[in-house]
Amino acid sequence: MSDPLPPVLAQRAATLRGRIDERWSAEQRARWHSAWADYPHPGHLDHMLACSPFVADLLQRDPEPMLHLLASGQLLRSLDEGETERQLQDALAVEQAQLLPVLRQFRSRHMLRIIWRDFCRLAPTLETTRDTSLLAEASIRCALAHSRAGLEARFGLPRGRHSGEPQELLVLAMGKLGARELNVSSDIDLIFAFPEAGETDGDKVISNEQFFTKLGQALINALDATTADGFVFRVDMRLRPYGDSGALVHNFNALEDYYQEQGRDWERYALIKARALTGRAGDVAELEQMLRPFIYRKYVDFGVIDSLRSMKQMISSEVRRRGLDNDVKLGHGGIREVEFIAQCFQLIRGGRDLGLQQRELLAVLAECAELGCLPEAAVAELREAYLFLRDSEHAIQGYRDQQSQALPTEPEQQAATARLLGCGDWDSYLARLQAHRQRVAAHFRDLIAEPEEKEDEIADDLALWGEDLSAVSLTALGYRDAEASVAPLLELQGSKRVLSLQSQGRERLEAFMPQLLRACAESSDPDLALSRVLPLVTAVLRRSAYLALLLENPAALDELVQLCAASPWIASLMAEHPVLLDELLDRASLYTAPDKALLQDELRQQVARLPIDDLEAQMDVLRYFKAAHVLRVAASELTGRLSLMKVSDKLTWLAEVILEQVLAVAWYDLTAKYGEPARETEGYGFAVFGYGKLGGIELSYSSDLDLVFVFDAEAKGSTAGPRSIDNTVFYTRLGQRMIHILETRMALGQLYEVDMRLRPSGDSGMLVASTRGFASYQQDTAWTWEHQALVRARLVAGDERVGRTVYDVREGILRQSREEGELAREVVRMRRRMREHLLPADAAANGEFHLKQGVGGIVDIEFMVQYAVLAWSHRVPALAHWSDNIRILETLGREGLFEQQECESLTLAYLAYRSAAHQLALQQQPDVVPAGDYGKHRDAVTAKWRHLFASYEDEAPGNGDQAN
Incomplete structure (x- = not known):
């Protein structure tokens, strides 16, 4: 970079030079000047100090990595494919070398090299992504070998149950690592597999699954854990079968069963770039052969288009939720859309056109041009945009070694980014970026067409929105109180919020409302369902992407209607936070609450x-x-x-x-x-x-x-x-x-x-x-x-x-010993004070039983349990162990301190009250029921209360207490 630095960057470079001189010793400065004298590009130092605080910080902290790179000449040449891994192996072979520090220090040195070569244009874009990927591969292989040696010393070799052969862990690189397209601050997506179930042959025998789970966990920790030396690579395992809820490792049979029976289109999409980094060649070939029919159908698979559209909708929804419009990867016309275009053709045609069964994006785009899937001019535009976007991504991430694709907002970083992309200033850079993104977005729109409108299931003359909307139409659908239901619809239709909508929002609303009315008609109480969903519709009128999400996903709309009909609490939650509509897209996760x-x-x-x-x-x-x-x-x-x-x-x-x-x-x-x-x-x-x-x-x-x-x-x-x-x-x-x-x-x-x-x-x-x-x-x-x-x-x-x-x-x-009579009086006194303060005075007159504060309610049970713990733990220590009432009641019954029947009755009452309170909360009702409800439970609670405390009551309860 021979052109002069802009003033803002020149000032930064000068300041950082001064700091470096202050930090280094005289001996270090002398060695630096000697090593730097042979470097052929003297302007690169100021350029790097100005454009990468990450590099500047590394130099300030320790000049040794840079001195090593200068002496070895590695800044000025490409590395052979195996060179990075050999260097790491040598570093780990040093006596008393510790895995985590060595990995992290090695990573820092090589990221310094990679970013330096990229920012100084000594390496093309694809070399940067390749070298970063090779660094990740070397780290994975070396960390795996190191971790496996320790486990084998404890458990022996894992062997196949049928073959008896030693087993190895296959680390499947997904996404950009699979294609050797990692960016300079990327996480890595992995899946772990092993060929055959069995067990280890050591003195302490464990199953192969346990062995490889431990090995996988050790590998993740070696790479992902943040220490004083930083981290190596963030590891994401969510692409494995069953995602976060699944086992960390699977054998080949389990993988095959999963993908044949439960594999989804997005998993086909994810596996396109999958590549085994470890394992014997025969095992790798077997796994690839097993996965290929799942990823690539034998025919031209146009049936996947709807799934691809749904994937795009989910991606777009996440982008909206996180506000990533200025993101060069995920935003409009960004890297993700270029990738999506290529991978769409791979899923649709890859089974028949084997040239599409490649991992590298640019190679796939070239094949698309060769096959006529895309015009050559379109591929040229996509290629040019992709490289510009990837260079932008590297400029953003290499600035502070942070995983971000967001356009910078600080003037200094903006100036650095513009310089690195060969632009005179930030405005010039934005103009080039916008031009590329517009071209990508246009090709993307051409690829993923909107679905054709479906014919109405109801007769054309049944007006469900617009000028002719009436109670007659709702009655025909099965609404019971159509006059009451149509009123808020007409009010919404004529509201300023609707009338002021932009054309796209109005079109989405016009398409959505008939579908909503039909979905509500399928519920047991259509009028109630509609009344509860309408506030959500009102809330998202100006964010019609949510309506589009429901239009593209009828199943999600059905789930929304059913949940809102069942619970006004959920309806309010969704209206207040429509971003949660994303959760309706995956029914399995919606109805699965993790441990x-x-x-x-x-x-x-x-x-x-x-x-x-x-x-x-x-x-x-x-x-x-x-x-x-x-x-x-x-x-x-x-x-x-x-x-x-x-x-x-x-x-x-x-x-x-x-x-x-x-x-x-x-x-x-x-x-x-x-x-x-x-x-x-x-x-x-x-x-x-x-x-x-x-x-x-x-x-x-x-x-x-x-x-x-x-x-x-x-x-x-x-x-x-x-x-x-x-x-x-x-x-x-x-x-x-x-x-x-x-x-x-x-x-x-x-x-x-x-x-x-x-x-x-x-x-x-x-x-x-x-x-x-x-x-x-x-x-x-x-x-x-x-x-x-x-x-x-x-x-x-x-x-x-x-x-x-x-x-x-x-x-x-x-467990202190207490005088039981005085303790009982204190408990009774506090209970009365609480009831007087928290229980409405007119509860009896209103015929109400307050589940929590009423006589025979939740708090009475809690006070009796607490009294028992304080009174008797000195002789039954087990009482002091638990903090929950159910297990304390179980202990009281087991130890004979309460009659077993009493404990069971109190437990049933406690669970019944709490269950009722939960249900009332979901219906947005206070925890109050008619006084006649739960009579058997209240009798059991009050009977035990009298048994424990009757002789300690200062005075008889008033009428209000008795009734509530």
């Missing part, structure tokens, strides 16, 4: 691509993650797929997974500013305890979180950063930041409301308590009701070591 491990894995995958320091992006993802999974739980409960206990389990696990991520984000945010607090052990030194419903594993759809924060760090210590603060101040701010992340209202609302009043000293106490302070308060100051609350305390996030300390305090408090 905690799968939730953790899914959230990890979702946040892996986000900078952890982008707080707003993290908060957005967390809110969508919660809303989507709460919808799944509600849908599963409404359809009877989940019992009450499972619903609460799922909602509680969801909260725990979110709290762990919130803590991780808050921790990063605080430590980036202040450094880590001084503490004696690893971990956060901070624990989050859930009380109430969260602690008792009984969360419902709108539950808030009762939390207590406890920390354990050096009493007079401080943080290690340049802006050092006291440990206590740090942990207080950590708690505050967590609450901020949880409670801040954004487009998708809050995550949770947080109640901290159960912390030591309540609202007047410190936000976070030290382990010593927590113990002291509970032992010396806490009221009886606070010890009652402690029964339901449970570690839900954070440091397990701190959690164990708090658990020891909890058990010590709960």
Whole structure:
């Protein structure tokens, strides 16, 4: 790059040169000048310092990688295909070499080389993508060999059950890595497979699946884990069979069964670029032969077009949801659309035209021209656009080594991007980019035509929208109160929102409304269904892409209608957050609520691509993650797929997974500013305890979180950063930041409301308590009701070591010997006070039973359980172990402290009340039922209450208490 730098970049280069001189020793500077003297392009250094803070940062931290590259001449030449892997093998062969540091340091050096050659135009685009891919392949193979050696030492060789032959793990590279088209800050999509089931031949025998699962996990950790040296490659395993819910590895038979019986078109699309990076040649050939009939049909497969259109709709929906219009990969006319054009022809014609069975995109486009699938001029335009877009992607990502395809907004990065793409300024670059994207988009539109309009299922003279819409049409469809239903339709039709729509939005609405009216007519109560879906329609009028999504996916529209008809709560959720319509596209996932491990894995995958320091992006993802999974739980409960206990389990696990991520984000945010607090052990030194419903594993759809924060760090210590603060101040701010992340209202609302009043000293106490302070308060100051609350305390996030300390305090408090009479009086007094405060005075007159606060209700059961734990744990320690009422009741029955029949009756009452409360919540009703309901359960609860507390009541309950 011989042309002079623009002033803004020249200033940056000069500044960074000065910093480098300050950082390096005199000896390092001397070696640098000597090595640099032989480099034939003296202007490259300033060019790189100006255009890549990533490269500048590497040079400031350590000149040795660059000195090595200069001395070896590797900056000025291409590497042979196997050269990268040989270098990594040599680095790992050094005595006492450790896998993770070596991989990460090797990656840094080679990314320095790759970005330098790309930015200085010493390497063409495809060499950059090839070299990045070869780096990934070398890292995978070397990490796999290193990890396998350790496992074989423990378990022996995995052998086939029938063949007896040693088995190897096949790592299938998907996507860009499969085609050797990785960008300079890419994640890698992998699938793991092995040929044959069996077991290992060592002293400790495990199945082949267990062995290869451990090996796969070790490989992912070796590449994906972020350490002080960074990471190697982010690993995404979601393309494997069954996605996140599936096994990490599959043998060939299991893979074949899956793809034959359950494989979907998007999986055919994903497997086009699949390439085995490891494994014996015979096994690789067998796997490829097995997969080829699934990927490529024997005939010209025009039936896949609708699936391809649906894929595009889902991609577009994700782009809209994440606001990626300025994304050179995913945005309008971006890289993804070029890839989609090529892969469409591969899926449609690849079974017959074998030349399309290639992985590299540009080779496929050339074959499309050869076969006449695309005009040569179109292929030329797509090729030129693709290379420009890939160069733009590299300029964006190589700037800070971040996985982003978004156009920069900072002037300095804009200037750097324009320079790297050979443009005089940012406006010139944007003009070239826009021209390329318009051409790509035009070819894309020509490829994926809109579906032809289907003939109305109802007679043409049945007007379901427009000027002739009337109650007569709705009656013909089966609406029972057509006059009432047509009124809001006519009001919507004549509203300013509809009249002011652009033509595209109006056309989509005109196409959508008849389909909606027909879909509602299929429900058991069409008028109710329509009334509940209409607010969503109103909400998305100006975002008609959502209507298009439902038009293209009639099954999703049916699901929407059925769910809204069943629950006004879901209808409100969808109207408030129409982005959740995406969840209706996959019925299997909609009605599958994952367990905690799968939730953790899914959230990890979702946040892996986000900078952890982008707080707003993290908060957005967390809110969508919660809303989507709460919808799944509600849908599963409404359809009877989940019992009450499972619903609460799922909602509680969801909260725990979110709290762990919130803590991780808050921790990063605080430590980036202040450094880590001084503490004696690893971990956060901070624990989050859930009380109430969260602690008792009984969360419902709108539950808030009762939390207590406890920390354990050096009493007079401080943080290690340049802006050092006291440990206590740090942990207080950590708690505050967590609450901020949880409670801040954004487009998708809050995550949770947080109640901290159960912390030591309540609202007047410190936000976070030290382990010593927590113990002291509970032992010396806490009221009886606070010890009652402690029964339901449970570690839900954070440091397990701190959690164990708090658990020891909890058990010590709960197992104290207490005078039972005085304890009973305290419990009765608190219960009466709570009822007087929270139960409406006119409940009896209104003939109502309040499920929670009424006599014989939920809180009565909870108070009896808490009394039992506090009264008898000193002689039955098992009572103090559990935090949920059901298992405490089981323990009371097992130990003979309550009659077994009493425990069963209380358990049935408790579950019945909570189930009713859940159903009422889904119907947006308060947890109040007619006084005559649940009489048997209320009698059982009040009978046990009288048995425990009758002699301790200060006075007989009033009439209101008796009735409620």
